[in-house]
Amino acid sequence: MLRLVLMCCSIGLVLISSCSKEDEPNVENEDIFINEIHASGPDWIELYNAADETKNIGGYFIYDDVLKKYALPANTSIPAKGYLVLNCDDSGTGLNTNFRLSSTGETVYLETSSGKLIDKVTFPALRDGQSYGRYPDGSSFLSVSGNTSQGAANGDTQAPAIASTTRTPLVPGLADAVTVQVGMVSNAGVNAVKLFYRLTSGTFTEVTMTLSAGFYNGVIPAQGTTGKVDYYIEASNTSGKSTRAPSNPSNTYSYLLNTDVLPSLFINEFMAYNTSCCPDTDGGTNEYDDWIEIYNAGAQPVNIGGMYLSDNKSNPFNYKIPTDNPTATTIPAGGFILLWADGTPTQGPLHLDFALSNAGEDIGIYYIDGREINAYTFGAQSENVSWGRTLNGGNTWKAFATPTPKASNN
Ligand SMILES: [Ca+2]
Numbered sequence: 001m002l003r004l005v006l007m008c009c010s011i012g013l014v015l016i017s018s019c020s021k022e023d024e025p026n027v028e029n030e031d032i033f034i035n036e037i038h039a040s041g042p043d044w045i046e047l048y049n050a051a052d053e054t055k056n057i058g059g060y061f062i063y064d065d066v067l068k069k070y071a072l073p074a075n076t077s078i079p080a081k082g083y084l085v086l087n088c089d090d091s092g093t094g095l096n097t098n099f100r101l102s103s104t105g106e107t108v109y110l111e112t113s114s115g116k117l118i119d120k121v122t123f124p125a126l127r128d129g130q131s132y133g134r135y136p137d138g139s140s141f142l143s144v145s146g147n148t149s150q151g152a153a154n155g156d157t158q159a160p161a162i163a164s165t166t167r168t169p170l171v172p173g174l175a176d177a178v179t180v181q182v183g184m185v186s187n188a189g190v191n192a193v194k195l196f197y198r199l200t201s202g203t204f205t206e207v208t209m210t211l212s213a214g215f216y217n218g219v220i221p222a223q224g225t226t227g228k229v230d231y232y233i234e235a236s237n238t239s240g241k242s243t244r245a246p247s248n249p250s251n252t253y254s255y256l257l258n259t260d261v262l263p264s265l266f267i268n269e270f271m272a273y274n275t276s277c278c279p280d281t282d283g284g285t286n287e288y289d290d291w292i293e294i295y296n297a298g299a300q301p302v303n304i305g306g307m308y309l310s311d312n313k314s315n316p317f318n319y320k321i322p323t324d325n326p327t328a329t330t331i332p333a334g335g336f337i338l339l340w341a342d343g344t345p346t347q348g349p350l351h352l353d354f355a356l357s358n359a360g361e362d363i364g365i366y367y368i369d370g371r372e373i374n375a376y377t378f379g380a381q382s383e384n385v386s387w388g389r390t391l392n393g394g395n396t397w398k399a400f401a402t403p404t405p406k407a408s409n410n
């Protein structure tokens with residue numbers, strides 16, 4: 001939309017005419033509709049042919065950016081009252097479009113081969129397993145559904161859609177009851193929201209969640225023992241349709257109840273503003289990335305595979321260290337490990353999916369169950385100067401003009 005307006009404004013300057021949103025062409029619906037959209041996970045768009053005969057839509061344009069219209073292959077056909085699914089994977093070949101869809105929402109357009117705009121759908125933020133579509137097919141009634149019907153009828157009614165799930169506390173202990181709270185996209189027509197939980201591969205117990213202040217709440221009682229608690233949510237509406245979170249029926253949410261003594265690890269030194277110190281060479285060239293040094297003050301080696309690093313104290317589960325390379329992820333007793341905070345986990349098991357702000361933020365390492373091992377909040381940082389404990393594992397922090405990544409702090 002922004003580009004459309006900018007374009008029309010630049011044309012407008014030449015024509016000395018006014019420019020407004022109304023300069024965007026009107027949609028003149030014909031028989032082909034953008035019928036259903038999935039934008040989180042594999043992105044796709046389902047088209048629907050409302051006509052009583054097969055339509056040739058070869059050369060039709062689908063796009064989310066007016067400067068990058070994607071033309072459907074010649075002689076692409078869509079049967080009477082039938083569907084055609086376009087995979088939006090950025091590959092730009094055949095029925096695979098040259099763009100992806102934003103899970104936070106955007107607008108997609110459909111034009112005939114002669115450039116006539118015949119449909120336009122602005123969809124909202126969508127979670128995995130949710131779609132935005134027309135109920136019934138080809139109608140003007142669009143809504144978020146908690147399930148999808150790729151290449152098949154949307155039906156007359158959408159499934160209820162779950163907007164959010166939270167648990168409190170986020171990192172429960174053995175003696176903690178856990179409150180699970182569910183927000184629905186809309187509470188209208190919701191029949192029941194249920195919580196199912198189990199301890200360590202046992203059978204699931206069902207809890208009917210109660211509506212309070214707009215949210216559905218259910219409680220998983222304190223388990224009093226170690227293990228792994230799995231849980232999922234099921235919501236149904238008065239039309240008998242239901243949805244699940246997580247959307248994939250083989251997945252659950254889970255938390256670990258664990259009594260291991262936490263290892264003696266410290267965030268020992270870090271650099272949040274690296275422009276010429278200590279290059280990361282794992283990508284094949286010198287990259288001056290942020291880094292974090294961790295010190296193992298214990299008498300035993302510690303494998304941090306399966307533990308978490310985070311730059312946000314309220315989200316201990318931010319990034320899980322891979323478990324498949326224990327040689328790389330084990331810190332010797334009294335030794336150090338260096339993690340690159342470069343937002344590029346593909347460069348190896350010691351690369352995190354976040355960087356550090358040189359204006360200051362949190363750094364923490366958390367155990368496999370989310371318990372805090374060590375966390376630190378820092379302020380504004382200077383270029384190529386590290387900030388670390390003196391001595392290793394000590395309580396006093398200072399700036400190091402000569403950083404010592406993966407070596408003792410002097
Ligand atoms: Ca469908």
Ligand SMILES: [Ca+2]
Pocket residue numbers: 272273274290355356357358
């Ligand atoms: Ca940085």
Ligand SMILES: [Ca+2]
Pocket residue numbers: 280282283287289340342344347
């Ligand atoms: Ca890097």
Ligand SMILES: [Ca+2]
Pocket residue numbers: 268269293388403404405406407408409
């Ligand atoms: Ca050091």
